[in-house]
Amino acid sequence: MTATTIVLVHGAWHGSWCWQPVIPGLLRHGFAPFTVDLPAHGLGARFPEGFGSDPQRFAAAPSPHGGITLEHYTQAVLDVVDAAVAAGSGPVLLVGHSMAGIALTAAAERAPEKIAKLVYLAAFMPMPGVPMIDYVRCAENAGEEVAGLFVAPPPQIGAMRIDYRSADPAHRARIRSAFCHDVDDQAFAAMAHLLTPDVPAAPVAAPTVATRGRWGSVPRAYIRCSGDRAVMPALQDRFIREADAFTPRNRTEVLTLAASHSPFVSMPGELAQALADLAG
Template sequence: MASPAFVLLHGAWHSPRCWSRLVPELEKAGYTTVAPSLPSSGSTPPTRDWAGDVEVIRRTVSQLVMERGVVVVMHSFSGMTGGTALEGLDKQSCLAKGLRGGVVRLIYVVAFLVPEGFQHSPHGTRDQMVPEMKTDLERGTVTVLPEDAKDMFYQDVDDETVVELVKDLRPQSIGAFWSTTEHAAWRVIPTTYILTLKDKPSTVAATRYLIDTAKASGPHKIDSVIEVDTGHSPFISQPEWTTETFLEEVNRTPVAA
């Protein structure tokens, strides 16, 4: 079977352009990459929920697993949509359907590793949102101001690059934060978690809690937790390290061969 393809899922407020430093590294190593645009970020008008994200993820992965293995990489917010979109797309389920591929590994990059039935914020509220998340309930959006972006996303990125990165930030649908997960793909698909230690201290603490809670919640396939001394977006600040780590994780996944 051909080398697995990487499906790269961007987080809230971002677009596929956030992967622009990582994609060339993965492709140079001989891997196909697909980075879909998730509609809850930047759609006008804002989406009512994250159903469009789930549909895009599921359609993208379903096309690939017909012929090859897939590694799904989720950053931050997309851990929720990615985790819920992959039901029945794991390798074993795909083989049972007569397909040649399947999702062989999940890589959560400081992403929401959450169980079934998880909701970030109760409907109609901004509960659980940090002060940097500016909500507009009338417009149905959550935004992050340019002056807050470095502290939120790019702690170890130089200021000149941050100026360029914030130009691509867009409003996020608040309805996506009110949506509820229906599946936890990490229970059935081998899973790597990358924990970024230079992130916001509150995010580091929350991340450790999510990992520990997931492991204690029942069956799971979280077989690798990697701590790295970077900020929230290591694929921007350390693309070579990120590529090397991703490939190491793929290479130790037997069904990816």
């Protein structure tokens, strides 16, 4: 039996490490999993001046990742997809969490023939011409808890910057509430040490390019997280509704997990099962 190749793309501030709890379950379900570190994340992260030592300097320093664009994200995803396809995998199951949704859409627009199915995990799935940042600010995302964590306006420093190493218990509690309110103390502490501070501002401000004939031709699914406080459930539902109106002959398959924004940590087994169900 040939394994189904699945390519997993993390969201903002995360890295490929976040998928590790899910990998054993994916292997048991017969997947061949590959992960991507988006530019400016994971081992490619660089840190602004003052990080961990001088909060005021940290808040004001220009981001070392100010030059990263959506094109860089897209190419990083396609590099892994291309390698898998070249090795004989056939079209892949491409999964993206949160911000990675914009890279999924761009990759599918570029190379729809290499993707068997797109899976958006509590992810941004913008419509053509609309940048991700417009959805962050929309009415359906009211009550989200992420933007209030930024240490400075993103246009000012070139990044969405969060201080995950803060010693302030109240600030750390807000981070946990926003991203992973359903994980235990030890898991949250581990995550906080792996999350990196800067997400480049340019990719989230780039207008989405998606056409019915390319992105819209790829089967897609959306995994809703009903306890999400980063991408609110109402916004997740808007993404699904708008996508289905854009491609009425290719509607979104929908599953729901009773999870926070971090189901790869809080319920990795259930997430692996959901991905197996969607792979058919």
